Amino acid sequence: MNVISYTQLVIKENGKQIQKGMNFAIQKTYSVVLMSTQKNAPYNDHIFEDGVIEYEGHDVPANINPEKKLVDQSLLTPSGTLTENGKFFQAALDYKERLREPSQIQVYRKLRKGIWVDMGFYDLIDPSQDDQEYLDMLHNRQIPGEVQKEVYERDMGKCRICGSSDNLHFDHILPFSKGGSSKVASNIQLLCARHNLKKGAKFI
Ligand SMILES: [Zn+2]
Numbered sequence: 001m002n003v004i005s006y007t008q009l010v011i012k013e014n015g016k017q018i019q020k021g022m023n024f025a026i027q028k029t030y031s032v033v034l035m036s037t038q039k040n041a042p043y044n045d046h047i048f049e050d051g052v053i054e055y056e057g058h059d060v061p062a063n064i065n066p067e068k069k070l071v072d073q074s075l076l077t078p079s080g081t082l083t084e085n086g087k088f089f090q091a092a093l094d095y096k097e098r099l100r101e102p103s104q105i106q107v108y109r110k111l112r113k114g115i116w117v118d119m120g121f122y123d124l125i126d127p128s129q130d131d132q133e134y135l136d137m138l139h140n141r142q143i144p145g146e147v148q149k150e151v152y153e154r155d156m157g158k159c160r161i162c163g164s165s166d167n168l169h170f171d172h173i174l175p176f177s178k179g180g181s182s183k184v185a186s187n188i189q190l191l192c193a194r195h196n197l198k199k200g201a202k203f204i
Contacts, residue, residue: 001143002118003152003168003190009108009116024087030104030121031088035145092124109145111152117170143170143182150185159192167193 023032075086091103102123109117158165171191174180181187
């Protein structure tokens, strides 16, 4: 999982200045979801122990309903086309009914203004049974957002070995493959690409 600037995010997404939480099929072969664990974030999520992300969809625009947190965006627009929520929900339903392969979703998590974590690709698997606002996405070796944030702040946004702030990665101190935890900040550190690779070589 790399730490990247918003500029790098835009370059990676072929110049698209992504701002919304949910961006269905914004690229040819995949969708993009932006997440945040910051207070007052426009989009919230929760990562469970097993690495499943529960993601809250877009809220109704504030100009339609001032109490926007209380009401979720509907699945259809007034003209009957699918909203972003609706498109994700439909894709998840289609997968559930085995009409298609799971949609690929590139996820980014905001750490702070201008600083993002590239979370990589997830499969869009299933909306929860009775609550349409949630979409579940599956992934392994997940480092929860709160832990990422704690590590980033503890290491002051720099490689722990050389102090570089370029090409940062979240590194498991005791490797995940050797039973190292992803859930506690004490087992995660920030390393630059160079030191991350060096460390990897040591364990092979
Ligand atoms: Zn370094």
